[in-house]
Amino acid sequence: MGYKLSVIVPVYNKEQYIDSGLSSLLHQTLISNMEIIIIDDGSNHRTGERLKKFCQKHRNFKYFYEKNKGVSAARNFGLRMANAELVGFFDIDDYVEPAYFQNLVNEQEKYNSDITISDFEMYFSDGSKKKHRPVIEKYWDKRINMLKDFFAGNYVGNNVVDKIFKKTIVEDITFPEGYAVGEDMYFVYEAIQNSRSMYLNSSLSGYHYIFREKSAMTSKFNSKFYDPVKLSQRMLDDNKGSLKEYAYVHLIHEKCKLLENMLKNNGVGENREVYKQYRKDIRKINIINAFKILNKKQFLGLILMSI
Structure with missing residues (x-):
């Protein structure tokens, strides 16, 4: 059977979330036209069974097993197994509303967009929740404008779970393996490089993104928090002309986020030399250019970190 959408689900243990996560996929209104590709990334026996x-x-x-290599390798395996014309992603410890993927596909068909973006709700350990984006609708038909808004933090976002991609634009790219944080960001960047159009409708918000206490984004400071800076440097090295300044400002923003993590999680002591160097880098930036490029929240964060 030819499916419309392949959804790739990497799983490493997390047995307690299997029922809620997979049930939310099973009850999608689009389910008859979806294939769910589950990559067991070397989980324990009970999870696998x-x-x-x-x-x-x-x-x-569809179940596939692969020796534990990390989430990027698992997603890359899933991409190779995907048969549908569109590709999406899901994390097993989250859940989605029944019409989530149907809405995304409907929007994609409306504009024939290479990348189609919705929105998600963030749920925190204290019981609070927050919508990720304001309500906005936007269509891009020039790659340079897509990249500028991506680097500037203007609504595109670094996540893959709030997007679906035409299979043709992701066939020759992969998630960077060996990174624990920022791999989504780099994948989105490479997908944009292959795209001619992108559409966002953030009034659609059926994905529930759960922040767990021991997730990569909430654990204590360690070397993995350098990963987005390294990947952002790769993007800077890859660009020239007007995009180079955007990529440079993006790199400075990632350094700001790293310093914020150091300060919040008592990481400055063991990384003091890096802390000093990144502070110098932040203070060197052309403030006028940063103001023109970054969104308001990111620009304010840069100013606060510089002082």
């Missing part, structure tokens, strides 16, 4: 049993019951769900 539960995943296999679920997939045996539901023909749209």
Whole structure:
């Protein structure tokens, strides 16, 4: 059967979330036209058995096992297995509303966009929640403008779970392996490089993104927080002309985020030389250019970090 959408789900343990996560996919209004590609990234026996049993019951769900190599390698495996014309992503410890993927596909068909973006709700450990973007609708038909807004933090976003991609634009790219943070960001960047159009409708917000206590983004400061800076440097090295200034400002923003993590998580002591150097880098930036490029929140963060 030819499917409209392949959804790639990497799983490493997290047995307690299998039922809620996969059930939310099973109850998608688009489910008859979806294939769910589950990549077991070397999970324990109980997790693997539960995943296999679920997939045996539901023909749209396909189980694959791979020796533990990390989430990027698992997603890359899933991309190779995907058969549909569109590709999306899902994290097993989140959940989605029944019409989430149907809405994304409807929007994609409306504009025939290479990348189609919705929005998500963030749920925090203290019980609070927050919508990621303001309500906005935007269409891009020039790659340079897509990249400028991506670097500037203007609504595009670094996540992959709030997007679907035409399979043709992601066939020759991969998530960078060996990184624990920022791999989504780099994948989105490379997908934009292959795209001619992108559409965002953030009034659609059916993805529930759960921040867990021990996730990569909430754990204590360690070397993985350097990953987005390294990947942002790769993007800077890859660009020239007017985009180079945008990529440079993006790199400074990632350095600001790294310093914020150091300060919040008592990481300055062991990384004092890097802390000093990044502060110098931030103070060297052309403030006028940063003001023109960054969104208001990111620009304010840069100013606060510089002083």
